Amino acid sequence: MNKRRLISFDWALKRLLRSKANHEILEGFLSELLKEDIEILEILEGEGNREHARDKSNRVDMKVRNQKQEVILIEVQYEREFDYLQRILFGTAKAITEHLSKSERYENVIKVISVNILYFDLGHGEDYIYHGKTQFRGIHYHDELRLSHKQQKLFGKQYPHQLYPEYYLLKIDRFDDIARDPLDEWVYFLKNQEIKEEFRARGLKKAKEVLDIMNLPEEEQGFYDWHMEEMRYQASMIHSSFVDGQMEGEKKGMEKEKLEMAGIMKQAGEPMEKIVQYTRLTPQEIEKLVR
Structure with missing residues (x-):
């Protein structure tokens, strides 16, 4: 049935x-x-x-x-x-x-x-x-x-x-x-x-x-279908915002770790090439960090 x-x-x-x-x-x-x-x-x-x-x-x-x-x-x-x-x-x-x-x-x-x-x-x-x-x-x-x-x-x-x-x-x-x-x-x-x-x-x-x-009258059915699509869109946007926020937070956390590692390596006297290799940062980013 x-x-x-x-x-x-x-x-x-x-x-x-x-x-x-x-x-x-x-x-x-x-x-x-x-x-x-x-x-x-x-x-x-x-x-x-x-x-x-x-x-x-x-x-x-x-x-x-x-x-x-x-x-x-x-x-x-x-x-x-x-x-x-x-x-x-x-x-x-x-x-x-x-x-x-x-x-x-x-x-x-x-x-x-x-x-x-x-x-x-x-x-x-x-x-x-x-x-x-x-x-x-x-x-x-x-x-x-x-x-x-x-x-x-x-x-x-x-x-x-x-x-x-x-x-x-x-x-x-x-x-x-x-x-x-x-x-x-x-x-x-x-x-x-x-x-x-x-x-x-x-x-x-x-x-x-x-x-x-x-x-429901045909016109009302159209309004209803629009309404349900809007509800699905809102639910999707809420979920997407949550996921995007998580990913952005993870990205910022990784960047912070890289910068901290670069600072430690620089203070330890490691050469620039090695710091770039380990952190994937650019020389310019590393120079800004240690100024």
């Missing part, structure tokens, strides 16, 4: 998943990730939510309601950049300030969850999904700080980390392609652009229908 070609998730974020008719897909993904029912209330318009076909921004900000009827802000980003940990910190801080008017009290600061789908090796670690949150622990007794009874009553939370931003890092390239649970089924799709027949995770059935590339 031939595999159906599915649209990559970053393209879907920019072009398809903002539509209310397709919210079921993102709701399914977020529900499996956060282990609770998530309902999208609205996709927020802003600088990070641009839709132009050639725009490299792959981010969606949305206001959602969880099963506890709490309204929170979720950012979903798909990126290949390397300056990333600082960027997500800045992004959550910006989201908080943008959704708090100057006259509002700080108790109205909105909860932010940053979901980051990563296609590069961000840091070192064995896992492929990481969860980060801010906890306050005692230096002497190692207990976690809890909110006061008054704060718990006011905010409906026990701990500060429940009020602070949380971060999810999905390191897609670390996934071993073995789907052990519904969330893994989503990660498999994010990595391989394929949804297997036996997958049952929330949102994937709808995704399989909506993200079939054959359902």
